[in-house]
Amino acid sequence: MAKGTVAYKIIEKHLVSGRLIPGEEIAIKIDQTLTQDATGTMAYLQFEAMGVDRVKTELSVSYIDHNMLQTDYKNPDDHKYLMSVAKRYGVYLSKPGNGICHQVHVERFAKPGKTLLGSDSHTPTSGGVGMLAIGAGGLDVAAAMAGEPFYLKMPRIVGVKLTGTLPPWVTAKDIILELLRRLTVKGGVGKIFEYFGEGIKELSVPERATITNMGAELGATTSIFPSDEITRAYLKAQGREEDWIELLPDENAEYDEVIEINLSELEPLIACPHSPDNVVPVREVEGVKVDQVVIGSCTNSSFVDLTRAGKMLEGRRIHPDVIFAVAPGSKQALELIAQEGILLNFLKAGARVLESACGPCIGMGYAPPSGGVSVRSFNRNFEGRSGTKDAKVYLASPEVCVASAIAGEIIDPRRLAEREGIKWIKVQMPERFPYGDEAIIPPLPEEEAKKVEIYRGPNIAPLPEFDELPTEIQGEVSLIVGDNITTDHIMPAGANILPLRSNIYAISEYVYHYVDPEFVSRAKKIRDEKGIANIIIGGENYGQGSSREHAALAPRFLGVRVVIAKSFARIHHANLINFGILPLEFVDKRDYAKFSLGDEVHIPELIDRLKGGKEILVINKTTKEEIACKYSLTPKQVSVLLSGGLLRWIKNKQKV
Ligand code: SF4
Structure with missing residues (x-):
């Protein structure tokens, strides 16, 4: 157990339930949330559906930084919705042009020792000031704003010991690229990377934030630096010295694993x-x-x-x-x-x-x-x-x-x-940053906020309703993909597609658009004409990349009920569950080859097996083979899946 580490101390202080043993389900209290516009519109639609009158966090910020092109009404509609919803529910609003969510959050809001849940995979950037900052799907963030704790499996805490000094022209970016070179994009799954050692003393907060930011590419739960005198000087220069607390690892802190990087040996x-x-x-x-x-x-x-x-x-x-x-x-x-x-x-x-x-x-x-x-x-x-x-x-x-x-x-x-003849320079931190916050709109007082009417332009579509998980599934394999499928593959971004993020009916037309342009029509046929479930077969690290929940929500809308993969990326795995899609893993990875496009599939006794923690048998009716599948689900995740997704689960809870 990684007692005495910075991450452990923050988790311990925020623990709502569970034991701090790696792999066990824990729930932690969330102090702050952030959303950005590409995930935020859906997150706030979901928050509204939860029927809560005002956010229950210490601080929530809605950033507008992704969909900035205003080539027609769609993005401006989204921005206006976000501005009105922030006013209505007690949320800070960072206007378009004020900056990228993670950069601004580090500058103006991140606090050492606190927890942050953000609907963006690079939320761990705020770990640069000693905050436990985790990326999640928008629905998880909406739940946190409604006062729900965040559930996760207790990660292993990996100490990254930095020794030596960075040579000229070698930077913080090279430290994280070195870690990616060694560990790959799957190397951080189920882990928190906590930096320590002499080498951290020469890294400024923005440099630390570069490292924690790109820890997301390792697939890590988050990355964190201690909060020390460098953090204090930075927060002071931001006019927020009162937000500083010292947060260092104990002298005898134990990490679950230690990796050492000698900075003196790095190169660009x-x-x-x-x-x-x-x-x-x-x-x-x-x-x-x-x-x-x-x-x-x-x-x-x-x-x-x-x-x-x-x-x-x-x-x-x-x-x-x-x-x-x-x-x-x-x-x-x-x-x-x-x-x-x-x-x-x-x-x-x-x-x-x-x-x-x-x-x-x-x-x-x-x-x-x-x-x-x-x-x-x-x-x-x-x-x-x-x-x-x-x-x-x-x-x-x-x-x-x-x-x-x-x-x-x-x-x-x-x-x-x-x-x-270019000279390498060491950049001095300014004594005072220009922190006027001219483009940040603070929340309204509660009584005033209640009178705010929420703006819903034509780009804001209502949320679709989903049903519960059936007791057994009849389905058809509608897509087979290889290893390292990213959320960009599943739900592409880009100037034509991003503006549809608040309209699930429209954006669903683009699922797997560049991988298999026929997928959407095939999936609809299976959903509407055959009336059975779509099943996707995936390789290793399925769903790596961003936190965009549209990569789960839009497939669910198209009738996908099960993804069977060799392994899953953490946030996408959680998003699938949040939208009632069952993520199954092959017991024997070679069984991946036992499926072809169009195979008919039967999954019997689904609920009984899930409740009993038993392996799930997937019957390929076309080849008449039985394939054993396992799953990595916490008790809460099983309960969410049975309800048909997190939104229904929360609503059911509210009824009790
Ligand atoms: Fe924005 Fe995401 Fe790119 Fe960061 S990684 S700049 S949050 S789109």
């Missing part, structure tokens, strides 16, 4: 297409011609990142063949680089300055050219996520990005620095 790294764990030293891919470079996203767009990048560009020009853009992570970061003159360096170098939002990271504009190479300071490079299916996206530190933008090809920044 890069994740090659199409996975964040496809990591190699930059020098190994030098010379690859670059079409586009972007600095931004919730991973690397802080004041520190922008300052270093901007200083490298001072007196220099972007290569003529490269289009370079910078999207500051927040209005505060933008304001600061404007004050310090750094913004001018970008402009003079020929950069395009984008607004403070997710933008290119979620395929909202700024897609690379066909077959083009884009080097980005982001966290994900799954195929097609950029908006261009055959683009090759590389992920690296802002320093590698700028070096490559100047050279016109991927280059180790150390080599470019030597060639061009």
Whole structure:
């Protein structure tokens, strides 16, 4: 047991039920929540359906940062709905242009020792200030706003010991890329990564937040740093020293496992297409011609990142063949680089300055050219996520990005620095950040809030109703996919699809759109004409990537009742359950090959077996084979599945 660690202490303090033994179900109290617009509209529709009069958390924030394009009424409708619903229910609202949720949360709201549940997989970013910050589906976040605890399996707490000192041109991004190189995108499942050791003393809060942010790519439950004097100085500069508490691991803290990284031995790294764990030293891919470079996203767009990048560009020009853009992570970061003159360096170098939002990271504009190479300071490079299916996206530190933008090809920044005489700088934290919060709307007092009318434009569709889990399932295999299917594969993003996030009827038309464009019509036929369930067969790590619950909700709407996979990614597994889809795993992974498209399937005695904790037999009626399946469900998850999903489960509970 990882007693005495920072994560353990926070969990212990927030424990509502369960024992702190890895793998056992625990429930923890949630202090803060965050939502962003792409997941938030659905989360607030679900919150409304719970019939609660005002959020019950200490603090909840609704960010508008994802769907920023206003090419028709859809996104503005969503934004106006979110603004009115925040007013009505006691939620802070961060307006479009104020910045990316995680960046702004670290700056303005994250508190050491507290818990945060966010409807975005990069919520762990706030672990950079010693907060236990977890990403979940929107329905889980809605439940937390309604006062429900958050249920999870007690993770193993892995200590990441940082020793040595980072050499010049090697950054926080390289620390997390090194961990991804070693552990892969599945290496963090069921784990919390807690950083300690001498090496953390030279990392500022924004640098720590880069590391906790991209811990999400490891599949980790969350990542966390202690809250020390560096955290205190940062919060003081944000005008929030009173939010600081010291939170360090005990001298004799025990971790379930320890990984050591000697910072002195690291070098600039890069994740090659199409996975964040496809990591190699930059020098190994030098010379690859670059079409586009972007600095931004919730991973690397802080004041520190922008300052270093901007200083490298001072007196220099972007290569003529490269289009370079910078999207500051927040209005505060933008304001600061404007004050310090750094913004001018970008402009003079020929950069395009984008607004403070997710933008290119979620395929909202700024897609690379066909077959083009884009080097980005982001966290994900799954195929097609950029908006261009055959683009090759590389992920690296802002320093590698700028070096490559100047050279016109991927280059180790150390080599470019030597060639061009560029000096490495240590960025000093400002004594006072510009924290005016001009674009943050605080909650209204309760009585006033009750009078607010919620705006529902035509883009806001009512929630569909789902039924309970049947006692047995008759179904048909409507899709078979391979390993590492991402939520982007299941429910793509992009400028045409994202605006439909608050309309489940419309967005369901895009499920598995790029993987199998026939899937939707096949699924509807099985649902409507045959009147049976859709069954999906998946490989390893099914549903990795973002927390978007639409990747579970939309398939459920199309009639998917069961996904049988070799293994599941954590958040998606929870989302499937939340929407009443049964996630089953093959007892023998080779049985994956025993299914073909169109096979008829019968799952008998489903409820009895689930209640009794017994293996589930899936009968392939077409081949006449019986396939043994297991499941990893807590008692609460079984109860949610039997109810037909979390919303029904909460409503049933309210009736009692
Ligand atoms: Fe936005 Fe990209 Fe971060 Fe998601 S990963 S919150 S889309 S910047």
